[in-house]
Amino acid sequence: MTGPLVSIVVPAHNEAAVIxxxxxxxxxxxxxxxxxxxVVANACGDRTAEVAAEAGVRVLETSIPGKVPALRLGDEACRTFPRIYLDADVELTADSVRALVRACERPGVLACAPVPELDLARVGRLVRRVHRxxxxxxxxxRALAGVGVYVLTEAGHARVFPMPDVIADDGWVHASFGPDERVVVAEARSLVRxxxxxxxxxxxxxxxxxxNRQLAGLQRAHAEGGPGLQRAHAEGGxxxxxxxALLRRREVSPVDAACYLSVLVLDRTLSRVRRDRAGWGSDLSTRSALSMD
Structure with a gap:
């Protein structure tokens, strides 16, 4: 090899226990x-940087908090394409990385992600049913969002970076590509906790x-001719x-569905209270409550 196969950026805030x-x-x-x-250790108060260095990777430290600033800092230090952006608490194997890199070589592919698997071993019974x-x-x-990992080719990177200060970086990336430009790689897996x-x-x-509300605002700004997502594809949840339909196909049990709906009602109620206190936007429909995670 004359150079690395791929660059991998891992933003990490107080992740010494798992990184x-x-x-x-x-x-x-x-x-x-x-x-x-x-690894970009951002505003850490633990041994994240030391533990990462012991693993034999490059480590950048910054006092600036936030995932997106860490992503930008790590991105500037990358040596090659494609580039993988990996959450510090998500597990990804070398074989999955290689499968993701191969997927980036397909014609027309600008971004990709693995298939996520949920680690429910230490999750409470009720919330386990909700997650299921x-x-x-x-x-x-889901595609690129909610997986803990996304991959960008050089052409895809040009569309996404420099990344703005968004709350949902994976949502921003997902919405930057059309369905024919982003793929889920069946041979790759990420373990999400x-x-x-x-x-x-x-x-x-x-x-x-x-x-989601922030991204919707950026989409509207783009539609009105201002800065925003280059190719936003609105997809309802x-x-x-x-x-x-899941119940009819017996993919979930009635008990699972009842637990999910109970927590959903609590979710909507608490969100409405917090929205009123903070002056958030008004869209809290059942559809948005079920939207992409």
Whole structure:
């Protein structure tokens, strides 16, 4: 090899507990220099930077908090294309990385992502049922969002970067490409660790909804001739009809569906209260509550 096969940016904020094992898993079976891995430890108060350095990767430290600034900083240090942007708490193997790189060589592909698998081993019973239903609802439309990993070719990178200060970076990336330009790579898998409690799940849903509203604003700005997404493709989230279809096909149980709907009602109620306090936008329909995660 004359250079790395791929560059991988890993933004990390206080991830010392998991980043060492995830990096070792990522590099297992690779040859020296095959992957160009950059961990960006942003505003960390733990040993994230030290643990990452011990794993043998490049480490950048910054006092600036936030995932998007960390992504931009790591991106500037990359040595090659394609580029993978990997959440620090998500597990990705070397074989999956190679499959993603091969997918980027297909004609017309500008971005891709692996198939996510949920690690529910330490998740509470109720929220486990919620995750089970939610994952099946959004699976047909998820593509680059909610996977913990996305990959950009050089041409795809030119469309996405420099990335603006968005809440949902994966949503921004997903909406920047048409369905014929982004692919889900069946041979690649990412292991995602979802929220373990109902409280954590609800807090995540609030953030997701804020990110969706921000992206919708950028889409409107683009439609009006201002800066925004270059090729935004509006895609509605699944509704209650999709949940009914899962029940008919017996992909989820009635108990799973009941738990999901109970937490959804709580989610909508809390979001409405927080929206009123913070002056958020008004779209809190059932459809938006079921939107992409």
């Amino acid at each position: 060492g094992a995830n990096l070792r898993r990522l590099l297992e079976g690779t040859t020296p220099g095959e992957f160009d891995v950059i 239903v939610h994952d099946r609802l959004i699976a047909p439309m 979802p929220a373990r409690t109902v409280k954590a799940h609800l807090n995540r849903r609030v953030r997701v909804r804020r990110g 699944p509704g209650l009809g999709s949940l009914a």
